[in-house]
Amino acid sequence: MSDSPRSAPVSFSEFEPLTTAAWQERIRRDLKGADPADLRWDTREGLTLEPFYHREALAALGEAPTPLVRPGRQAAPNAWRNVPTLLVPAGHDGRAAIDHAARALQNGADGVHFELTEPERFDLEYLATTLPLNSLVLGFTVARQPEEFVHRLLAAAAQLQLKGFLRFAPGQGLSPDDYAHQTQGLQRCLQLTRHWPEFFPLSVNSSFFGNRGATAVQELAYSLGVAVSFFSNLVSEDQDVDATAVASALHFHVSVGPSYFTEMAKLRALRRLWATLLHAYGVHPEVAATLRIHASTSSWTQTTLDPHTNLLRVTTEAMSAVLGGADSVSVTPFDSLYAEPNEFSARIARNVPVILREEAHLDKVADPAAGSYYIETLTDQLAKEAWALFQQTEAAGGFLVARGKAMESIRLANMEQFRRIATGEQVIVGTNLFQNLHEQFSFDPKKLLRSRQFDTARAAYPSEVLRLATAMHFIRKEQKRKKAAVVLLGTDTIQQIYDSFVRLLPADQRPAMTEVPARGDLSLLFSSAEEATLMSAKPEQFQQFADFIRNRPDDSEDDGAQMQNEAPVLLACDLPTMQDAVKYFGFREFTVSGYSTDDVLARLQGR
Structure with missing residues (x-):
């Protein structure tokens, strides 16, 4: 309206812009003789982070970072999905989990991820008659027989266009990342689901590394190594499977820990590294832009002691996931380590992403971390270190050949982290600092x-x-x-x-x-x-x-x-x-x- 007050342009022309050197001089003066280098933070990834970042940090990256703008975002610029994970143990047909999923969809969930110990027992017909399969994200983790499961899923879904993913994660006796032994079955999964462009039947199980204590650099590098094993083992002219087909069918499962900015940067670095890897295979850049990342809160950082602190951990982890660019997020219930699945903790876990979207409005801006001097620098550092480790692994014969050495490096990272926790250098709230020494366990x-x-x-x-x-x-x-x-x-x-x-x-x-x-x-x-x-x-x-x-x-x-x-x-x-x-x-x-x-x-x- 004509009488509405108009905002005046903001100008601070009376203030001269300050350089990084000027800010650093001010920091030294405020420290009153203390060495500013003492404020640097050495991360477990081997990175040294500064206590202060300024615009020159972006110039040091060589070129202006490109914000993440993913195609097909009609609902919101950052339309990630809230996809709880439900476990279906051995001996169960999954009907109880499907009923739970139906209630979750009525109360804020956008989909559901079923982890199936015995996929052949899972009642897909009941699933199809109970859930609106054409309007939700539907994920499955199967411990065996992925091809047979996809055949049954196709029959149950009839003519529907499913959206979601399949993750093959074998149990004991076979590494979850040993895809070389499953080539034909996974090729068949890819071929059977080609008419579902938004269903991703191939999965790089990055959480396998993250939930065993890998650093962010290790998780990124070894995940890329697993992705290369897909290209090496699945691309086949005889089967009409080329590198573009594999890349288009593939998604990443990533665990997200409580190191807020590092985990955010890790997901952003993953997208950059993926684009670099696909360029090496001659895959069109548009395919890299459609990469799907499913993020779950980390089991590595969950605690049994003072378990309500897990509520705080999963909240920051979920925030890192959505701000870092995850497409779907699964939050673990705070008592999952010691309690049977229950409606109370499941509802709280489901409501964490609901609050982040409905009350914090974290879906309204695409790539909100873009341009941050600190996060852009951290993203670049993680990407460079991970790419260097990836190249070392490839030079040693690739991940499947060098897997033993890779897992040993993760074990050494674990032991160093255990040592830091024991000495108090690394804090786990409620476990090694601010413990409830009079805690009464709600379990035996x-x-x-x-x-x-x-x-x-x-x-x-x-x-x-x-x-x-x-x-x-x-x-x-x-x-x-x-x-x-x-x-x-x-x-x-x-x-x-x-x-x-x-x-x-x-x-x-x-x-x-x-x-x-x-x-x-x-x-x-x-x-x-x-x-x-x-x-x-x-x-x-x-x-x-x-x-x-x-x-x-x-x-x-x-x-x-x-x-x-x-x-x-x-x-x-x-x-x-x-x-x-x-x-x-x-x-x-x-x-x-x-x-x-x-x-x-x-x-x-x-x-």
Whole structure:
């Protein structure tokens, strides 16, 4: 209207623009003699990040970064989809999960991702009659027989145009990334779904690396290596499958951790690297622009201790995913590590993306991180480091050939992270800092440690299992039961326990470790009503011990759930047998000068 006030142009011409050097000089002056270099942050990816970035940072990249503008965005510029993940365990036909999905779609979900242990049992006919398949994102992770599953899916979907993805993730005995053994089946999946342009039957399982503690650089580099294995094994003139067909059918499953800006930059770097890789194969750039990324919140950073902190973690992780450019997001319920699936935690997990879209409006702007001096620099650094590692892997014969070396590099990254957590250099809130030392568990620690479903591949696991095992010890001590238990704490955990214990003592009271276990030794806790002892053993020693104990009668919970060739986390039997077995199999006791193990554990428990 003519009488409406008009905004005046904003001009700060009276202020001269400041250079990076001028800002750095101001920082030095404000630090009053302290070295500005002390404010730099060395990340676990090997990057050194500055405490301050200015416009010159973009000039240093060589050219202005191109914002991410993806085609086909009619609903919103950043129209990512909220796609919860539902597990369908062995022995189930999936009808309960399908009913759960129907309720989720009525309450904010845009789709559903089913993880199927036995895909041949999943009731696809019930799925087709219960859910509106033509209007949702439909994802499936199958542990076996992907081609057979796609045949059944085609029959159930009839003439519908499905949108979604298929991820093939074999279980034990075959690496989730060993696609060389599945060439014909995956080729057939691609061919069968060609009339579904928005259904992606090939998946690079990046989360396989991220949820095992890989750095962002490792996750990107090894994921590209897996993608190359697709091109190497699936492209075939005889089968009418070229590089463009493979690239068009492929999507990435990525886990997103709580390092907010790093994870955002990781997804942005993935898109750049993908475009570079497709250019090498002569694939048209438009195909690179259609790359689909499904992001899930990380299991690597989930905790059993103080579990409500997981609500905060998954919120920042989901934000990183949508701001980094994910096409669909799956948020894990906060209690998934120890509780059966339930409506309460599932609803909260589903509502995290709903709030980010409906209340925070994170779908309104395409690539909101574009142009940020810091994020653009971090994206560029991650892309360069990942491409260099990818090239090293390719020079060694490709990922499938160099997989053992790659997984060893991830293991070393894990051990360094475990060490940093034990010493407090890296914080896990509620686990190694700001713990609830009087926490009352809503689960049975003994039952959880016995469960085969308990995820031991997590950053918090060594600290967690010690707390859980220690809690069992103190409970047993109070109950005076004539039972004993040996808990497997993990590999090289005693050094981490020692570091954690020493950190709690005044500098003048810090003892030395009497005997350092050899690298690769397993760390154990022997616990009875009368004593608790930390021990170490070679893997083969513990396996023999486990086989012996499992053949002993035990009137507590049954160990039968453990496969006979697996070493269980928890073994229990009568005290005399356990004492004799520990001595016979040669477990070595861990001691520190002047402190018993009970002293160490009590201090770690805050007692």
